[in-house]
Amino acid sequence: xxxxxxxxxxxxxxxxxxxxxxxxxxxxxxxxxxxxxxxxxxxxxxxxxxxxxxxxxxxxxxxxxxxxxxxxxxxxxxxxxxxxxxxxxxxxxxxxxxxxxxxxxxxxxxxxxxxxxxxxxxxxxxxxxx
Amino acid sequence: xxxxxxxxxxxxxxxxxxxxxxxxxxxxxxxxxxxxxxxxxxxxxxxxxxxxxxxxxxxxxxxxxxxxxxxxxxxxxxxxxxxxxxxxxxxxxxxxxxxxxxxxxxxxx
Numbered sequence: 001x002x003x004x005x006x007x008x009x010x011x012x013x014x015x016x017x018x019x020x021x022x023x024x025x026x027x028x029x030x031x032x033x034x035x036x037x038x039x040x041x042x043x044x045x046x047x048x049x050x051x052x053x054x055x056x057x058x059x060x061x062x063x064x065x066x067x068x069x070x071x072x073x074x075x076x077x078x079x080x081x082x083x084x085x086x087x088x089x090x091x092x093x094x095x096x097x098x099x100x101x102x103x104x105x106x107x108x109x110x111x112x113x114x115x116x117x118x119x120x121x122x123x124x125x126x127x128x129x130x
Numbered sequence: 131x132x133x134x135x136x137x138x139x140x141x142x143x144x145x146x147x148x149x150x151x152x153x154x155x156x157x158x159x160x161x162x163x164x165x166x167x168x169x170x171x172x173x174x175x176x177x178x179x180x181x182x183x184x185x186x187x188x189x190x191x192x193x194x195x196x197x198x199x200x201x202x203x204x205x206x207x208x209x210x211x212x213x214x215x216x217x218x219x220x221x222x223x224x225x226x227x228x229x230x231x232x233x234x235x236x237x238x239x
Contacts, residue, residue: 037228047165047173047216049228062226096172105161105179114161114179115220115228120172 002027004097004121012091012128018084022097022121029078030055035100036073036080037117040093048093052100053080087128094123132224134217134231141237142207150234152200152217160219162200164193165230168213176215177202204236212238 008020022036029036038050051061053071061069065084073080084091098117105112135153142148152162162180165173175184177193180200190205204211217231 046233047230049226049230052228060227062228064226103179107159107161112161113220114163116163116175116178116218117165117173118175118178118184120174123172 002099002119004099004119006095006097006121006124008124008126010124010126012087012126013130014088014128015086018082018087018091018095018126018128020082020095020097020124020126021079022081023077023079024099025078029073029080030075033102035102035115037098037100038071038082039096039098039117040091041096041123042090042093050082050084050095089128092126092128094125096123097121132221132226132229134219134229136215136217136231136234138232139235139237141239142204143239144207144209146207148204148207148211148236150202150204150215150217150236152202152231153198154219155198157198157200157219158196160195160200160221162193162195163218164191164202165216165218166211166213167216173216207236207238209238212236 003025005023012018035052035054037052040048053059053073059071068085070083099119101118164177166176167173176187176191180193180195192203194201215234
């Protein structure tokens with residue numbers, strides 16, 4: 001059974017860097033057909049995709065956060081990480097790590113790839129405050 | 131910006147059918163996925179690729195998608211189904227390409 005566990009700084013001062021790590025157990029971070037994502041949820045609000053990383057190190061970030069986000073992967077430790085710099089109060093949220101699964105379907109005679117999150121960590125609360 | 135529009139709330143009596151919609155132009159051409167999030171918990175996928183259910187998800191959860199609306203249907207609603215529900219698509223023409231819906235609170239009366 002795949003498990004993901006977030007860890008990292010729960011309180012970050014404005015303008016500083018938020019750092020989180022997601023430890024993966026019960027499966028390999030190098031498994032084909034998957035990438036590894038971060039999603040956040042501000043208090044009382046909806047879900048926001050931050051980005052994903054493949055075990056190769058290839059990344060894709062939400063354009064609204066791209067200038068402040070860095071993701072990395074450590075295959076030896078079976079974990080991946082998120083750094084978000086220059087944080088403000090608007091970055092206060094629950095941060096989730098998740099596994100993004102790639103599947104394909106035949107639609108209109110064409111192979112169409114789709115992606116969804118099939119496993120999530122429990123989430124970690126990050127508060128930005130002085 | 132790319133928005134998947136969901137009704138903020140849906141109320142349903144136990145045993146009845148709840149329908150949660152997710153609207154966007156031509157969403158019928160997309161593979162839509164649905165997540166359930168109970169208070170204090172992480173989201174859980176209940177339907178993926180429009181109609182597929184992960185192992186362990188009851189048959190009461192089903193999906194459909196056509197035209198401009200995708201729908202999650204919960205038949206024979208139980209008290210334990212009370213939660214927030216989010217739709218999600220992957221669309222390379224959108225920014226960002228990984229998009230969640232606005233979310234719907236399903237209340238069991």
